[in-house]
Amino acid sequence: MAKLVILTQGMNGRVHELKADKTTIGRVEDNTFQIAEPSVSSHHCEVLLRGNEVVIKDLNSTNGTFINDEKITESVLKPGQKLRLGQIELQLENGAPAVPAGSGSASSAAPAPAPARKPESVTRTTTTRGVSLSDLEGGGRPLGFDTAAAFTKKRNKVGTYFWIGAVIFAVIIIILLLYALSLANQHNH
Numbered sequence: 001m002a003k004l005v006i007l008t009q010g011m012n013g014r015v016h017e018l019k020a021d022k023t024t025i026g027r028v029e030d031n032t033f034q035i036a037e038p039s040v041s042s043h044h045c046e047v048l049l050r051g052n053e054v055v056i057k058d059l060n061s062t063n064g065t066f067i068n069d070e071k072i073t074e075s076v077l078k079p080g081q082k083l084r085l086g087q088i089e090l091q092l093e094n095g096a097p098a099v100p101a102g103s104g105s106a107s108s109a110a111p112a113p114a115p116a117r118k119p120e121s122v123t124r125t126t127t128t129r130g131v132s133l134s135d136l137e138g139g140g141r142p143l144g145f146d147t148a149a150a151f152t153k154k155r156n157k158v159g160t161y162f163w164i165g166a167v168i169f170a171v172i173i174i175i176l177l178l179y180a181l182s183l184a185n186q187h188n189h
Helices: 103-109 113-122 157-188
Strands: 003-006 015-017 022-026 045-050 053-058 065-067 070-072 074-077 082-085 088-093
Touching: 053 065
Parallel strands: none
Antiparallel strands: 003 015, 003 088, 022 045, 045 053, 053 074, 065 070, 065 082, 082 088
């Protein structure tokens, strides 16, 4: 049976067997194969089993889906080829689903396994890994993650405009008072 194996360090060795006709891969929990890594989109791609082919379909992911470093929207993934989702690299192993080599028997054998796979798609197999101390201390952040840039204090423009207006208003009042005093002094003399 075909399976995807993660090659990226820190997650290497994680395996997902392609049992269902459609497998979704992404960062969030509702995917069939969850890869909780920031460069992977929440719903990154689909893996479709079509006869003896494994087809990868990108779901408009942010960082793209690549087969052997070529960006794809939908393409066949062959055994041994590298699939990259964001910064995560996977490899298809153990070939495509088993189909007899003869062309006459292949057409009759290909549809038969599909009903057997459907009940398996209801159950989810997920592999989880523990959290290391360095992940908890912030060592698990990707390189280039700058907290200072992401969390800068916003300027309060309304407050700034209020104080500018208050100063202008105070200057006008002082000028009017001085003008009124000068007029009063002229009438007294």
